[in-house]
Amino acid sequence: MEFNDLKVETPVFLAPMAGVSDYPYRQLIREMGVELLYTEMVSAKGYEYGNRRTSELITFSEKPQAKIAVQIFGEDPKFMAQAAAGIVEEYGADLIDINMGCPARKIVKNGAGSALMKNLNLAAEVIEAVVDSAKVPVTVKMRSGWDQKNINAVELAKVAAEAGAAAVAVHGRTRNQFYKGEADWEIIKAVVAAVEIPVIGNGDIFSAAAAKAIFEQTKCQGIMIGRAAQGYPWIFKEVIQYLKTGKIIDSPAAYQKIEMAIRHLKLAVNYYGERHGVPIMRKHISWYLKGLANASEMKNKVNQLTKADELIELLQKYQKNLRN
Ligand SMILES: Cc1cc2nc3c(=O)[nH]c(=O)nc-3n(C[C@H](O)[C@H](O)[C@H](O)COP(=O)(O)O)c2cc1C
Numbered sequence: 001m002e003f004n005d006l007k008v009e010t011p012v013f014l015a016p017m018a019g020v021s022d023y024p025y026r027q028l029i030r031e032m033g034v035e036l037l038y039t040e041m042v043s044a045k046g047y048e049y050g051n052r053r054t055s056e057l058i059t060f061s062e063k064p065q066a067k068i069a070v071q072i073f074g075e076d077p078k079f080m081a082q083a084a085a086g087i088v089e090e091y092g093a094d095l096i097d098i099n100m101g102c103p104a105r106k107i108v109k110n111g112a113g114s115a116l117m118k119n120l121n122l123a124a125e126v127i128e129a130v131v132d133s134a135k136v137p138v139t140v141k142m143r144s145g146w147d148q149k150n151i152n153a154v155e156l157a158k159v160a161a162e163a164g165a166a167a168v169a170v171h172g173r174t175r176n177q178f179y180k181g182e183a184d185w186e187i188i189k190a191v192v193a194a195v196e197i198p199v200i201g202n203g204d205i206f207s208a209a210a211a212k213a214i215f216e217q218t219k220c221q222g223i224m225i226g227r228a229a230q231g232y233p234w235i236f237k238e239v240i241q242y243l244k245t246g247k248i249i250d251s252p253a254a255y256q257k258i259e260m261a262i263r264h265l266k267l268a269v270n271y272y273g274e275r276h277g278v279p280i281m282r283k284h285i286s287w288y289l290k291g292l293a294n295a296s297e298m299k300n301k302v303n304q305l306t307k308a309d310e311l312i313e314l315l316q317k318y319q320k321n322l323r324n
Contacts, residue, residue, distance in 0.1 A: 001198050001222045003095060003137035003166040008035050008067065011222030012211070012239050015202060016040050016071040016097065016141070020230060023059055024267035025284070028260065029229065030066045032236035037066055038224070041099045044074035044083035056272075058091050068092075069139065073099035075111035075122065077129035085133040095166075096134045098127060100142040100156065103175045114175035118146050120159050127163035137166035139200075144187040147176040157191045157199070169200035169224055189218040200224050206235075208242035215243070231287025233260065254292050258319040261288035262312055269308045278306055285315070293322065 001011035014021055014029045016038040021029075026037045039057060046054040060068050070093040074080045084096045100123060102113030109115075116123040123140075131138045140160040145151035157168045170191050172183035183203025192199045201220035205211050206228040214223055228235045234252050241249050252260070264284055269277035285302050289295040298318060305311045 001167075003139065003198070006067070006094060006137050006166070008222075010035050010240055010243075011200075012236060012243070013069075013200065013222060013224045014038055014229065014236070015224040015226030016069075016099070017226050017230075018102075019280075019283075022057065022268075022271075022280075023061075024264060024271050025233075026060065026066075027267055028233045028264060029236060032233050033240045034236050035066055036069060036095070038069045038071055038097060041071045041073045041102060042083075042087070044072045044076070044079040047072070047083040047086060048079055058087060058093075060091070067094040069095040069097045071097040071099050071141065072130075073102060073107060073112045075116065075126065077122075077125045080126050081129035081133035084130045084138070085135070088134055088136050093136060095137050095139060096130060097139045097141055097169070098130055100140055101171055101175075103143070103178050108175070114143050114146060117142060117152060117156055117175065118150070120152070120156060123156060124159045124163050127160055127165055131164035138164065139167045139169060140165050141169040141171070141200075141202075143171050143173055143175055144184055145174050147174050150174075151187060153187050154190050154194045157195045157197075161195045161197045165197060167198040167200060167222070168195070169202055169222075172201075172203040185214055185217050188214070188220055192219045192221075198222060202226070205239075208238045208248060211239040212243060231257070231261075231284060231290055254322045255319050257288045257292065258315050258322065261285050262315050262319075264288075265308060265311060265315075274306075274308050278308055278311065281311075285311075294318075 001008050014037045018040040021040050042057050070087050072083050087093050100116040107113035142156050144153045153170050160168050170188045172187050188201040198221035200222040201214045201218050202224040205225050265281050268281050286299045289298050
């Protein structure tokens with residue numbers, strides 16, 4: 001798949017997920033063969049005002065093995081353009097993605113995220129301004145529309161293409177659906193048919209078979225996977241292998257999931273320090289434990305610990321019992 005002159009061989013990408021797709025996690029995902037990783041969303045204003053948290057979100061060193069798309073959100077074309085240029089220059093982002101899909105109230109009340117789907121004139125201004133300033137390909141990530149009465153991903157995708165976007169990603173749910181119901185892949189198909197630029201299909205890809213199905217059903221050029229990768233980085237290896245060879249590879253054993261959880265924990269503590277890293281890791285560890293023996297008992301124990309060493313010891317003990 002091509003984003004202007006940026007070529008990516010395997011068009012299977014990590015979706016941006018606030019609070020999830022941070023630097024430690026992206027390192028694990030990259031090892032699964034993913035060539036393009038999206039950061040979680042970063043506030044354009046936060047970047048401009050030098051917010052420390054913002055730089056924590058953007059930092060990466062996955063290159064040169066992987067390409068990094070930094071996703072920015074905001075509604076002010078000037079701030080968005082400045083942030084895009086600054087992030088490319090300061091961090092070397094390979095691609096800038098504009099968030100036009102976030103449903104959260106605190107984002108849409110300011111006119112950012114999926115609220116931009118209700119204001120295509122402003123959306124066009126934002127995209128043009130970012131394309132003009134970024135010096136790298138710019139993509140736009142959107143939902144199917146604001147609500148069931150206003151399904152306009154096709155219109156926004158046309159606006160994006162006209163404004164110079166290199167590709168669009170479409171999550172087949174409306175803003176009002178949040179994450180409820182099923183993703184509508186037909187809207188992705190309609191966008192593919194309507195624009196010349198590549199389209200990344202997204203929503204409910206939970207298996208290798210689903211990955212193949214969304215390519216076939218929509219004719220999209222790339223896909224983006226989010227929730228299926230929570231506590232399960234292997235989804236990418238499974239999907240990529242299946243698309244390339246038609247073979248289903250073995251799923252990881254329970255002890256391998258715990259091994260991954262421990263590695264992830266160490267990376268997070270190394271990056272954030274123990275005080276921040278341990279709370280951040282609680283949700284990840286509970287995802288790794290999903291479906292394993294005594295998972296709820298383990299989750300309770302994990303949530304009570306604050307020291308990385310104690311957590312590692314708990315996980316190692318649990319892992320040993322799994323093997324017996
Ligand atoms: C915890 C969480 C955080 C998310 N954060 C973002 C975000 O920062 N930016 C964005 O564009 N989408 C965000 N999304 C949406 C995902 O990128 C994706 O579009 C959605 O989850 C559907 O894909 P999936 O079914 O593969 O999870 C988030 C989703 C989840 C579950």
